Amino acid sequence: MWTCAKCGEVIENQFDACWKCSTARSAAAGSTETPGTPKRKPAWRMSYKVFRGTFATWEALFSEAAEFATYIGPERVISISHSEDAGDGVVSVWYWTDVTEAAGGKSEPV
Numbered sequence: 001m002w003t004c005a006k007c008g009e010v011i012e013n014q015f016d017a018c019w020k021c022s023t024a025r026s027a028a029a030g031s032t033e034t035p036g037t038p039k040r041k042p043a044w045r046m047s048y049k050v051f052r053g054t055f056a057t058w059e060a061l062f063s064e065a066a067e068f069a070t071y072i073g074p075e076r077v078i079s080i081s082h083s084e085d086a087g088d089g090v091v092s093v094w095y096w097t098d099v100t101e102a103a104g105g106k107s108e109p110v
């Protein structure tokens, strides 16, 4: 994970730019990626991003979720769901991510 230097959004490692404001990752502070890491075969893992807020309207949450889904692309988006939690609107975007970093050091499953 890295944090966008411009808007403060927390971005998954596989993205090179902020999905929200398009700021490139190189501008981000606290990036932990080391250059020259050997490429691995991508291993896919289901992940999700949650948008919520008491002040935000459904429309604001949905448009944020839509913006994120558009950024990651149709081949990654699984579904978008929403619910209400104690007055909070909660919108979840389910998508595929790769776990090349999480698999570090371990051999590929047969």
Ligand SMILES: [Zn+2]
Pocket (backbone or CB within 6 Å): 004, 005, 006, 007, 008, 009, 018, 019, 020, 021, 022, 023
């Ligand atoms: Zn940003």
